[in-house]
Amino acid sequence: MKAVDLIVCPYDGGRRNWRCGLGPARILQQGAIARIEAAGAEARVIEVETHVGYESEVDLVFEAHRQIAHRAAAARAAERMPIILGGNCNTAVGGVSGTGAERCGVVWFDAHGDFCTPETTDTGFIDGMGLAMLTGRCWRNVLSTVSGYVPVSEAATAIVGARDLDPWEVEDLAASQITEIRVEDVRKSGVEGAFTPFLKGLSSKVDHVYLHIDLDAHDPEEAPANHYNAPNGLAAAEVLEAIALIGQHVRVAGGGLGSYDPAFDPDGRTAEISVQVVQALLAAGS
Ligand SMILES: [Mn+2]
Secondary structure, three states, X not given: OOEXXXXXXXXXXXXXOOHHHHHHHHHHHOXXXXXXXXXXXXXXXXXXXOOOOOOOHHHHHHXXXXXXXXXXXXXXXXXXXXXXXXXXXOOHHHHHHHHHOOOEEEEEEOOEOOOOOOOOOOOOOHHHHHHHHHOOOOOHHHXXXXXXXXXXXXXXXXXXXXXXXXXXHHHHHHHOOOEEEOHHHHHHHHHHHHHHHHHOOHHHHOOEEEEEEEHHHEOOOOOOOOOOOOOOOEOHHHHHHHHHHHHHHOOEEEEEEEOOOHHHOOOOHHHHHHHHHHHHHHHHEO
């Protein structure tokens, strides 16, 4: 795609510019715009402003989804690719809703399941519910306030690189129709071998896909992302290869990055990889 809206939503735990909320600014500082433009595309940055009556994490999460949905829909209407630079993973519902949730597939890269619900969570941490929200397992009444939201089909959803799951997430993912692509699948069969069974039938089920990349899907030795780092993750080259491969099978309409806390990345390796992920999304997108 030739034009991109980088939609910045710098929240973590309901706080602006805190912890992973500082990730988007660090990715921009790494030269994301200049490098997109050097590759022949045009980019602009749109920062999400949230205005809520009561600043709880819950209020801010859903207001962010509403705002992101609006911005992503405006981007698609202008034939620009929406790429959300988020704080935590509570941006994907907005991104998918704005990109077009009907007949949308999702590939969710993450060390964690993000598949808790208010009934199964041990902590109440809303960031652990992003994929469960996206597939319609919880918060459905308030999610109806997000323009364009409908639950995405589990059969058109894959979670990639998850390796640090709560017991309920293990059980609920296994019982769901979501495809799990594990790090060991990629090690054993390569990116193409691990992804192709999911991708080969996908274009008959959906019109497009949205790719959500939690940076902690990567191995923390190569790309330290945040305080929830889990060992034995994906190589950056594998993530980039997967994004390109997905684009060969189905239209990539939008995507997002999240859960990158620059405090865990003193030498900027993850910032660099994040820019490469943005460029890969743009190259795969249409
Ligand atoms: Mn996540």
